[in-house]
Amino acid sequence: QIEPPPCLSMQSTGAGMTEHPGQADVGDTTPTAQPKLLSSLSSLGSPVQGKVSLDGPMKGCSSGDVELENPGISTESGGKSPCATGAFACFVGILTMPCQLARFVSDLYVQFGGFVPIAALQYGVNQGLGGAVGGLALKYYFKDVLNLKKNPALMQNLTTAARIPWNIKPVMGMLSDAYPLFGFHQTSYMAITAAGGVLGYSCLGTLPLTAAATLPFNLLVNLSTATPDVMIDAFAAKLSKRAPERASDLQSLVWGSLPVGLAVSCALSGTLEQALGPQMLLLLVSMCPLAVFVPSVLRWLPEERVPKGQRRLDVSFLKKHGAVTALAACMSVLAVTLSVLQVLVDSVHIRALVILICGVLLAISIYMSLRRITPILAKVALFIFVRECLQPSIGDPMFLWYTEAEHGPHFTPQVMGALQGVGAVGLFFGVVVYNKYLTRLSYRRIFLLAQLAIALYNLSDYILVKRWNLSIGVPDIVFILGDDAFGVLVGRFFMMPMLVLSSKVCPDNLEGTLFAMLMALANFGSTVGEFFGATMTEMLGIKDGNYDMLPQAVIAKSICRLLPIPLIYILVPDLTPQDPIPSAHSEGSIDVNAVSVSEEGRPAAEVMGKVHAQRNDGAHHLHEETW
Numbered sequence: 290q291i292e293p294p295p296c297l298s299m300q301s302t303g304a305g306m307t308e309h310p311g312q313a314d315v316g317d318t319t320p321t322a323q324p325k326l327l328s329s330l331s332s333l334g335s336p337v338q339g340k341v342s343l344d345g346p347m348k349g350c351s352s353g354d355v356e357l358e359n360p361g362i363s364t365e366s367g368g369k370s371p372c373a374t375g376a377f378a379c380f381v382g383i384l385t386m387p388c389q390l391a392r393f394v395s396d397l398y399v400q401f402g403g404f405v406p407i408a409a410l411q412y413g414v415n416q417g418l419g420g421a422v423g424g425l426a427l428k429y430y431f432k433d434v435l436n437l438k439k440n441p442a443l444m445q446n447l448t449t450a451a452r453i454p455w456n457i458k459p460v461m462g463m464l465s466d467a468y469p470l471f472g473f474h475q476t477s478y479m480a481i482t483a484a485g486g487v488l489g490y491s492c493l494g495t496l497p498l499t500a501a502a503t504l505p506f507n508l509l510v511n512l513s514t515a516t517p518d519v520m521i522d523a524f525a526a527k528l529s530k531r532a533p534e535r536a537s538d539l540q541s542l543v544w545g546s547l548p549v550g551l552a553v554s555c556a557l558s559g560t561l562e563q564a565l566g567p568q569m570l571l572l573l574v575s576m577c578p579l580a581v582f583v584p585s586v587l588r589w590l591p592e593e594r595v596p597k598g599q600r601r602l603d604v605s606f607l608k609k610h611g612a613v614t615a616l617a618a619c620m621s622v623l624a625v626t627l628s629v630l631q632v633l634v635d636s637v638h639i640r641a642l643v644i645l646i647c648g649v650l651l652a653i654s655i656y657m658s659l660r661r662i663t664p665i666l667a668k669v670a671l672f673i674f675v676r677e678c679l680q681p682s683i684g685d686p687m688f689l690w691y692t693e694a695e696h697g698p699h700f701t702p703q704v705m706g707a708l709q710g711v712g713a714v715g716l717f718f719g720v721v722v723y724n725k726y727l728t729r730l731s732y733r734r735i736f737l738l739a740q741l742a743i744a745l746y747n748l749s750d751y752i753l754v755k756r757w758n759l760s761i762g763v764p765d766i767v768f769i770l771g772d773d774a775f776g777v778l779v780g781r782f783f784m785m786p787m788l789v790l791s792s793k794v795c796p797d798n799l800e801g802t803l804f805a806m807l808m809a810l811a812n813f814g815s816t817v818g819e820f821f822g823a824t825m826t827e828m829l830g831i832k833d834g835n836y837d838m839l840p841q842a843v844i845a846k847s848i849c850r851l852l853p854i855p856l857i858y859i860l861v862p863d864l865t866p867q868d869p870i871p872s873a874h875s876e877g878s879i880d881v882n883a884v885s886v887s888e889e890g891r892p893a894a895e896v897m898g899k900v901h902a903q904r905n906d907g908a909h910h911l912h913e914e915t916w
Contacts (some may be wrong), residue, residue: 316896317350387420397542400535401528403589408525409546410580411517415483419577420514421489425706426574427507429686430493430567435500438693440687441836442827447500448685449819450628451507454515456813457624459617459806462519463610466601472594475520480585484577486513494572504632513578524590548610559706595796613806616658620813623647631820640852641824648678648817655810662803665796665862670807672860673787676853677814681822681846686831686839687750691769694836696756698765708769731865732786736857744850753841756835787811789866815825822846 321415398405427448429641431437437444470477489509492498498506525539562570584590607614627647636638655674660667691700727735749768752758758768825845829838 298665304760322830325341333670337902342498350459393538394542397535397538400532400592401539403584404524404528407541407581407584407589408521408543410584411521412543412548413546414580415486415577416514416518417547418554419486419550419574419580421512421554422561423571423574424575424861425554425558425702425897426562426567426570427493427654428685428705429562429702430571431500431503431685432469432689432692434567435498435503437500438689440832441689442823443500444689445682445819445823446631447504447507447825449816450632451504451511452816453508453624453628454512454814456809456816457520457617457621458728458809459613460621461516462523463607463614463617465520465523467606469600471597472597472600473592474595475524476585476588476590476592478583479517479520479590482513482516483515483582483585484572486510486806487575487582489513490571490575490578494568494570494575501632513581514829517581517712522805524592555707557706559703562702562706566915586606592613599619612658616654617874619654619658619807620651620809623651624813624816627816631823637824637827641822641828644817644820648675651813663794668860669790669794669862670810672856674810674814675856677811678821679819679849679852680815681816681825681849682815682819683822683826683842683846684819685823686826686836686842690754690836690839692836695834697836698753700765704766727786728866731863732790732861733857733863735782735786736861737854737867739779740850740854740857742779743783744847745852747843747847751840752849754840786866790861793869 297599322375377742394405394409431444431447437447464477464773465474470481486509489506493503493510521543525543530541561573565573627643630643631640634643652671652675656667658667659670688705692698693699730738753765758765818880826832826842829845831838831842831843
């Protein structure tokens with residue numbers, strides 16, 4: 290969903306993150322504006338207010354109105370029910386969507402030049418299409434070409450170890466800010482890593498490799514996606530400073546391109562894999578990084594080149610943000626250490642010990658580094674990381690059971706590819722439901738409900754593995770499609786408020802760096818969870834085609850989903866997504882007027898009523914009295 294330009298907007302507000310959760314203020318100059326796109330989806334679930342009149346060709350209109358010119362068709366809110374008016378307006382919006390999209394992109398291109406196409410190519414082609422199709426091809430490559438169908442733990446370890454670039458994104462961002470490679474802070478990094486992605490896919494698709502030998506090439510593939518992701522975010526932040534009124538439009542462009550690529554991959558990935566085989570498909574996917582490499586070489590990104598005399602490492606930049614630099618360096622060292630040892634060490638008990646040590650060391654580093662900025666930031670970052678660590682994944686063992694197990698469902702590549710599209714549907718409805726019904730609940734209640742729902746949802750895998758769905762007449766394909774969509778929907782209930790909370794706890798002038806840091810911590814925690822799941826799978830003896838203990842693995846995974854619940858009440862502030870976050874220097878009062886502005890331009894306190902802040906055992910509790 291890409292927002293229409295202001296002249297076609299059905300509803301336009303100046304609301305910031307504090308008024309509408311998941312929606313960044315249009316003046317936001319950092320990647321914290323990313324949740325803006327997600328909240329815009331919720332407008333499809335809300336009645337459209339205002340007047341809708343059709344009188345002729347499109348013309349500019351004001352906030353709350355959609356005015357078209359076409360004699361003979363006129364609808365006033367006084368003569369129609371709000372539901373009928375809203376439904377008609379939505380129908381008109383759908384019909385005119387291609388024109389709105391074309392004008393939206395055209396207006397952005399006029400203002401921002403080559404950034405618009407290169408951002409769309411990165412997220413739509415390289416990350417969306419290439420990431421999804423390449424990911425499915427790699428699963429079948431490990432299963433069929435490398436014959437790892439009897440060793441699901443090794444398959445998952447290899448896949449997870451290659452995701453190191455996603456765990457060191459803050460380092461890449463800080464390095465690009467501190468050192469202009471070949472005179473460019475973003476362009477050169479994008480071009481080099483994209484070329485590495487072409488090389489990685491090509492070698493995987495042509496060379497006869499062993500399982501361990503695939504790791505460096507898979508690393509290049511992930512680096513070709515993660516690094517441009519950081520650079521596009523950074524450049525979008527720069528452009529947002531120059532034109533703050535278009536900040537949300539830039540984020541809509543960036544994140545609106547991703548589902549387009551995912552939709553195309555849903556339609557093509559399974560069929561292509563079955564027709565070409567995994568290696569030929571990987572060779573074909575090597576064209577996707579070229580969508581970033583060629584525009585970078587042609588210098589589509591409107592970035593000024595640093596003169597030769599000034600191309601040096603800016604050490605002062607790293608010293609200025611010493612705490613963040615130290616944490617980023619610690620994350621990088623631990624990420625590399627953890628990934629290498631998980632692949633090279635044979636003893637499952639030693640690998641389990643390494644996972645525990647790396648997780649504890651990083652948790653301590655997170656709190657000790659970030660509490661010097663703000664204590665609430667340290668607690669939120671710690672919760673994000675530890676919560677993900679306690680979510681063991683058995684994705685690759687389940688994939689092999691889906692496709693290879695004697696008594697399994699034997700899903701085809703088309704079905705496995707279609708699951709991505711079903712997950713996108715779940716994502717959409719999760720965003721809508723969250724924005725309509727959950728934004729007034731406290732973070733603690735939302736996280737508690739989401740965590741309980743995730744734990745219960747995971748038990749559905751137990752029903753599928755035990756084949757109970759067949760005994761009640763539910764086919765595997767119906768069960769797994771509904772299960773996958775519901776899982777993404779429930780996961781969105783957790784991620785949406787987490788994005789909002791992460792955005793709010795970032796101090797001024799460090800928003801972009803710290804938001805990237807928090808998301809990298811979530812990625813690192815997910816990596817630990819993946820290794821945790823692979824180790825648990827191996828300890829239970831799920832290998833060599835023996836899936837007898839798979840139901841027990843599913844039960845263990847579901848129980849682990851309950852472990853973060855006590856942390857919710859220890860580390861998460863007792864606030865709602867609409868409340869401002871208390872500052873580190875607050876002594877029990879919060880100036881809401883200085884923090885947020887309501888959708889009608891009035892101070893948020895005028896809309897919310899009276900907000901009282903109490904200090905109770907060192908914690909701030911906000912109580913809202915609605916007028």
